[in-house]
Amino acid sequence: MNNRRLKKLLTYLYPHWRTILIGVVALFFVNSLSVYIPLLIRDGVDQLKSTFKFSQVWYYVILILVLATLMFAIRLLSRVLLFGVGRQVEYELKQKIFQHLLKLEPAYFAINTSGDLINRATSDVDNIRRLLGFAVLSIVNTFFAYTLTLPAMLAINVPLSLWAVTIYPLMLITVQLFSDRLRVEQLEVQESLSDISELIQEDMSGMSLIKIYAQEDNEKRAFEVKNKNLLDANLKLALTRNLLFPIVEGLSYVSLLILLALGTRAIIRGEITTGDFIALIILVEGLGFPTALLGFTITAYQRGEVSIDRIEAILQVDPQIKNAPNSHSMPLEHVKGEIRANKLSYTYPGAKKPALKEVSFKILAGETVAIVGPIGCGKSTLANAIPRLLDINSRQLFIDDQDITQINLADLRSSIAYVPQESFLFSTTIQNNIRYGDPISEPINVETAAKQAQIHPEILNFPLQYETLVGERGITLSGGQRQRTALARALLINAPILILDDALSSVDNETATKILNNLSTEQKKTVIFISHQLSAVANADRIFVMDKGEIVQMGTHEDLLLQSGLYQRLWNQQQLEATLN
Numbered sequence: 219m220n221n222r223r224l225k226k227l228l229t230y231l232y233p234h235w236r237t238i239l240i241g242v243v244a245l246f247f248v249n250s251l252s253v254y255i256p257l258l259i260r261d262g263v264d265q266l267k268s269t270f271k272f273s274q275v276w277y278y279v280i281l282i283l284v285l286a287t288l289m290f291a292i293r294l295l296s297r298v299l300l301f302g303v304g305r306q307v308e309y310e311l312k313q314k315i316f317q318h319l320l321k322l323e324p325a326y327f328a329i330n331t332s333g334d335l336i337n338r339a340t341s342d343v344d345n346i347r348r349l350l351g352f353a354v355l356s357i358v359n360t361f362f363a364y365t366l367t368l369p370a371m372l373a374i375n376v377p378l379s380l381w382a383v384t385i386y387p388l389m390l391i392t393v394q395l396f397s398d399r400l401r402v403e404q405l406e407v408q409e410s411l412s413d414i415s416e417l418i419q420e421d422m423s424g425m426s427l428i429k430i431y432a433q434e435d436n437e438k439r440a441f442e443v444k445n446k447n448l449l450d451a452n453l454k455l456a457l458t459r460n461l462l463f464p465i466v467e468g469l470s471y472v473s474l475l476i477l478l479a480l481g482t483r484a485i486i487r488g489e490i491t492t493g494d495f496i497a498l499i500i501l502v503e504g505l506g507f508p509t510a511l512l513g514f515t516i517t518a519y520q521r522g523e524v525s526i527d528r529i530e531a532i533l534q535v536d537p538q539i540k541n542a543p544n545s546h547s548m549p550l551e552h553v554k555g556e557i558r559a560n561k562l563s564y565t566y567p568g569a570k571k572p573a574l575k576e577v578s579f580k581i582l583a584g585e586t587v588a589i590v591g592p593i594g595c596g597k598s599t600l601a602n603a604i605p606r607l608l609d610i611n612s613r614q615l616f617i618d619d620q621d622i623t624q625i626n627l628a629d630l631r632s633s634i635a636y637v638p639q640e641s642f643l644f645s646t647t648i649q650n651n652i653r654y655g656d657p658i659s660e661p662i663n664v665e666t667a668a669k670q671a672q673i674h675p676e677i678l679n680f681p682l683q684y685e686t687l688v689g690e691r692g693i694t695l696s697g698g699q700r701q702r703t704a705l706a707r708a709l710l711i712n713a714p715i716l717i718l719d720d721a722l723s724s725v726d727n728e729t730a731t732k733i734l735n736n737l738s739t740e741q742k743k744t745v746i747f748i749s750h751q752l753s754a755v756a757n758a759d760r761i762f763v764m765d766k767g768e769i770v771q772m773g774t775h776e777d778l779l780l781q782s783g784l785y786q787r788l789w790n791q792q793q794l795e796a797t798l799n
C-alpha cells in the first residue's frame with residue numbers, strides 16, 4: 219500500500235482516534251491476560267504436583283474462571299469498538315459520496331453509469347469498512363500477541379519455543395496465497411451476480427418487448443448461462459474456503475506435534491516442568507489465530523487499495539457548475555422573469571460541432587415563447603442552459619439583466635420551474651410527487667397545481683385519489699398523466715419562469731392549449747414552451763424557430779406563416795400529415 223493511500227486511510231480513521239485508542243488498550247489487556255492465564259495454569263500444575271490440596275485446586279479454578287471471564291468481556295469490548303469504527307467510517311463515506319454526487323452536474327451522470335456509481339458507494343465502501351475494522355484489530359492483536367506471548371514462551375524455554383513457531387511463517391504464507399485466490403474467486407461471484415441482476419432488471423422492464431418478439435426461449439437460455447456461471451463461481455469459492463481452514467488447522471497441529479515430541483523429551487531431561495509444558499502448549503495455540511488473521515489482513519489491504527482509488531475517483535471530481543466566487547443572491551420575490559441571451563454558444567464536451575451557435579434573443583417578463591425546430595436542433599440544450607444544468611460561459615445568458623453565472627445557484631434554480639422531456643415520477647404518492655419541490659406544501663396547494671395542470675379530475679378517479687401510490691410500488695400512469703403530474707409539480711413551486719421541454723407531447727392539443735393559455739393570461743409567468751406540435755404553439759406570444767443550433771426565425775404564428783422559411787415548411791408538413799391521418 220503506497221503512502222498516499224495509507225494517508226487516506228488514516229484520514230478516514232482520524233475522527234475516531236479515541237475509540238481506537240480504547241480498543242487498543244483493551245486488546246493489550248486481552249493479550250496480557252491470555253499470557254497470564256497459561257502461566258497461572260503452569261504454577262497451579264507444578265504446585266499441585268508437589269503438594270496436592272483441594273483448596274489449592276479451587277483457588278486456581280476460581281481465579282482462572284474469573285480472569286477468563288474478564289478476558290472474554292474485554293475482548294468483546296475491543297471487537298465492538300474496533301469493528302464499530304469500521305461501520306462508522308462506512309456510514310461517513312456513504313454520506314460523503316452521496317452529498318458529493320448531489321453537487322455534480324447531469325453531464326457527469328451521462329458519462330458514469332448508475333450501476334458503477336452504486337457499486338462504488340456500496341461494495342467499495344464495504345471493502346474499506348472491512349479493511350479498517352479487521353485490519354486495526356488484526357494488526358494490533360498480532361503485535362501484542364507476538365510481543366507478549368513470544369517473550370513469555372522464550373522465558374520458559376528458548377529452543378522449544380523457537381521450534382514451536384517455525385511452522386507459523388508457513389501458515390502466514392499459505393493463508394496469504396489462499397486469500398489471494400479467495401479474492402479473485404469472490405470477485406467472480408460478484409460479477410456473475412451483477413450479470414444476473416442486470417439481466418433480470420432488463421428483462422423485467424422489457425417484458426412486453428420479449429413477448430412481442432417471442433423471445434422467451436432465448437431469454438431463458440441467456441439466464442441459464444448466467445445462472446450456471448454463478449453456480450460454478452460459487453462452487454469454486456466454496457472449495458477454496460473448505461480447503462483453507464483444514465490446512466490452517468493442520469498446520470497448527472503440526473506445531474503442536476513438534477512441541478509434544480520435543481517437550482516430553484525436555485520434561486524427562488528435567489529442562490522444563492510439566493506446568494511449563496502445558497503453558498507452552500496453550501501459548502503456542504494462542505499465536506495461531508492472530509497469525510492466520512494477519513494473512514487475511516494483507517489481502518484485505520490489497521483489495522482496499524483498489525476500493526480507496528475507486529471511491530476517491532468520485533470524491534475528487536470537482537463540480538463544474540457551482541457558485542461563482544462572488545455570486546450574489548436573487549430573492550425570488552424580486553424576480554420579474556426577463557430572459558436575455560447574448561451570443562450564447564455551447565459545445566458538449568467531446569462533440570465536434572456546437573449545439574448552440576451565437577444564439578441571441580430577449581424574452582420579456584410574462585411573455586410566452588414557443589421554441590420549435592427539427593430533431594437535434596438544440597432546443598433542449600437551450601432549455602438546459604437557463605437553469606445552468608450545462609456549464610455555459612459567463613456574460614451569455616441574463617435574467618432581469620443579471621448574468622446567470624454570477625447568481626447564487628439555489629436562487630437561480632428556485633426562480634425557474636423546469637419540466638424535462640422525460641417526466642420522472644418517484645415511487646411515492648401522487649401528492650408527494652406534486653409537492654416534491656416544496657414537501658410541506660398544504661394539500662389545497664397541491665390540488666390547485668393539479669387543477670392548473672388539468673390532471674385533478676383524473677386523480678379523483680384513482681383508488682386513493684391524491685394518496686395513490688405511483689411507480690414501481692403503485693399504479694402505472696399513462697404518458698399524458700405522467701406529464702401533467704410533472705407539470706403540476708413545476709406549477710406548485712410558483713416560480714416566475716416556467717420551461718416546458720416537450721413536456722406536453724403526450725397531452726392532446728386542446729388540453730395543451732388550455733394549459734398554456736391559462737399560464738400566460740392568468741399567472742403572468744414567463745413561459746418557454748418547446749414543442750413539436752405546431753398547432754399547440756400557435757397561440758404563443760412569439761415563436762423562435764431553431765435549426766442547427768441557431769435561431770433562424772422569430773415572430774408570431776401569423777408573421778411566420780407569411781414568411782417563406784422553415785416554420786412555413788414545418789407547418790405545411792404537419793397540416794398535410796393531419797389531413798392524411
Ligand SMILES: Nc1ncnc2c1ncn2[C@@H]1O[C@H](COP(=O)(O)OP(=O)(O)OP(=O)(O)O)[C@@H](O)[C@H]1O
Pocket residue numbers: 328566567569573591592593594595596597598599600720
Ligand atoms: N450530452 C450530450 N453530449 C454530446 N452531444 C449531445 C448531448 N446532448 C445533446 N447532444 C447533441 O446536441 C445537439 C442538440 O441536442 P438537443 O437535445 O438540444 O436537441 P433538441 O432540439 O432538443 O432535439 P429533440 O427535438 O430531439 O429533443 C444534437 O446534435 C445532440 O445529438
